[in-house]
Amino acid sequence: MSESLYDRIGGDAAVNAAVELFYRKVLADYRINRFFDNTDMEQQIAKQKAFFTMAFGGPNNYTGGDMRTVHAKMVKNGLDDSHFDAVMEHLGASLTELNVPAELIGEAAAIAESVRADVLGK
Amino acid sequence: MTKLTIGEKDYNCEPDEVVLDALLRQDVDISYACRQGTCQTCLLRCTDKVPLTKSQSGLKDTLINQGYFLSCLCVPEQDMTIKLPEQSDFFSEGKVVVNEMLNRNTILLVVECQDILEYKAGQFVNLQREDGLTRSYSISNIPQQSKTLEFHIRRLPGGQFSEWVHDEIKVGDQLLVSEPQGHCFYLPDRKEQGILLVGTGSGLAPLAGIISDALSHGHTGTIHLFHGSSELEDLYRIDEMRQLSRDVVNFNYTPCISRGEAPEGFSSGRAHKVALDALPDLTGWRVFLCGHPEMIAEMKTQAFLKGASVADIYTDAFHVSVNE
Numbered sequence: 001m002s003e004s005l006y007d008r009i010g011g012d013a014a015v016n017a018a019v020e021l022f023y024r025k026v027l028a029d030y031r032i033n034r035f036f037d038n039t040d041m042e043q044q045i046a047k048q049k050a051f052f053t054m055a056f057g058g059p060n061n062y063t064g065g066d067m068r069t070v071h072a073k074m075v076k077n078g079l080d081d082s083h084f085d086a087v088m089e090h091l092g093a094s095l096t097e098l099n100v101p102a103e104l105i106g107e108a109a110a111i112a113e114s115v116r117a118d119v120l121g122k
Numbered sequence: 123m124t125k126l127t128i129g130e131k132d133y134n135c136e137p138d139e140v141v142l143d144a145l146l147r148q149d150v151d152i153s154y155a156c157r158q159g160t161c162q163t164c165l166l167r168c169t170d171k172v173p174l175t176k177s178q179s180g181l182k183d184t185l186i187n188q189g190y191f192l193s194c195l196c197v198p199e200q201d202m203t204i205k206l207p208e209q210s211d212f213f214s215e216g217k218v219v220v221n222e223m224l225n226r227n228t229i230l231l232v233v234e235c236q237d238i239l240e241y242k243a244g245q246f247v248n249l250q251r252e253d254g255l256t257r258s259y260s261i262s263n264i265p266q267q268s269k270t271l272e273f274h275i276r277r278l279p280g281g282q283f284s285e286w287v288h289d290e291i292k293v294g295d296q297l298l299v300s301e302p303q304g305h306c307f308y309l310p311d312r313k314e315q316g317i318l319l320v321g322t323g324s325g326l327a328p329l330a331g332i333i334s335d336a337l338s339h340g341h342t343g344t345i346h347l348f349h350g351s352s353e354l355e356d357l358y359r360i361d362e363m364r365q366l367s368r369d370v371v372n373f374n375y376t377p378c379i380s381r382g383e384a385p386e387g388f389s390s391g392r393a394h395k396v397a398l399d400a401l402p403d404l405t406g407w408r409v410f411l412c413g414h415p416e417m418i419a420e421m422k423t424q425a426f427l428k429g430a431s432v433a434d435i436y437t438d439a440f441h442v443s444v445n446e
Contacts, residue, residue: 012179016180020426020431020432023426024426024427024429027423027426027427028427041422041423041426041432042432043161045432046160046161046162046180047160049160049180050156050158050160059158
């Protein structure tokens with residue numbers, strides 16, 4: 001059996017490195033940072049870590065239902081495709097900065113993309 | 123099968139069973155949520171030295187140092203003694219040895235106390251009066267050096283405990299001191315790392331303790347302290363800090379005043395803003411923030427955006443007790 005994307009990217013250590021880089025970009029982005037105004041940063045980082053683990057196909061308990069529930073309030077406040085696109089952009093940029101090979105970034109992006117409908121409540 | 127001890131009681135843990143499941147199975151009430159090490163709700167503390175590495179992944183180093191672990195991830199390799207979060211309130215006796223004013227509204231209270239081996243500068247304890255009235259205060263000295271605990275207690279109008287300390291307490295009075303709590307303290311590793319400390323009001327207490335601790339461990343990185351208040355009269359230990367910055371080459375001190383024009387030698391503006399202007403890049407820095415909750419929330423984000431890693435940001439927000 002071939003190694004999972006999670007292991008090929010570098011497992012837990014890669015996730016840790018990627019999460020901070022990514023979340024810094026998100027918080028600095030005027031298009032989307034209002035959605036994070038009232039969140040505790042440490043908890044948010046832990047959640048992003050779970051999100052990255054999921055995007056890398058690592059061990060996680062994410063379900064579509066969870067994604068729907070936790071984002072429902074934000075959808076009500078205007079969360080749409082443009083915001084999801086911005087997050088995808090930062091995901092790609094963070095992994096590029098960490099010298100993750102392009103084809104692995106593509107795989108990760110495809111996994112993240114697969115939750116778009118759930119996140120946006122479609 | 124391993125044994126888990128909590129207080130007087132023993133519980134068993136099956137091979138391959140995690141601590142959380144074992145305790146829940148035996149009706150121990152533990153809060154939990156994600157069961158995958160993300161939410162950190164099921165954090166427990168192990169008081170004997172056993173390997174916990176896997177179940178400490180992602181925790182702050184100061185929590186790891188005290189034996190905290192995620193019970194949803196921990197399959198014990200050997201017997202463990204465990205403390206539940208609400209079990210940390212064991213009190214020992216303390217005696218007031220000094221009470222003197224630091225400025226117009228903050229008093230220095232020094233309490234002599236036995237068994238302070240585990241107490242760290244920057245952590246906090248609950249102080250309890252005879253009738254049970256209890257408040258949290260931060261430790262501003264290195265307890266092991268003098269076998270005392272020092273606190274800076276600001277008078278809050280209508281605050282029962284602080285008014286008692288300011289108006290009535292005398293040298294020789296007894297009070298109860300809880301075990302140390304909190305994860306805002308110095309760990310003697312990465313001694314070349316820059317340290318930024320920002321405090322408002324009596325937030326100087328933990329920070330002064332942390333600075334003493336860092337210097338006593340021979341910290342070589344640059345240390346910057348920004349202490350702020352709205353008015354000059356509410357700052358304190360200004361001369362001592364200035365003297366320290368002359369004596370210690372890597373220590374820098376900036377007193378800040380947020381209301382009105384600052385006199386010479388003081389910076390004008392809120393302490394965290396002055397700090398952010400002075401230190402535009404915090405990549406690789408260790409950051410300590412103590413005092414006003416809003417300052418801390420704002421500065422935490424700003425320090426992170428300027429490059430500090432979340433794991434390197436330690437905070438202690440002073441929330442005013444609701445039932446003053």
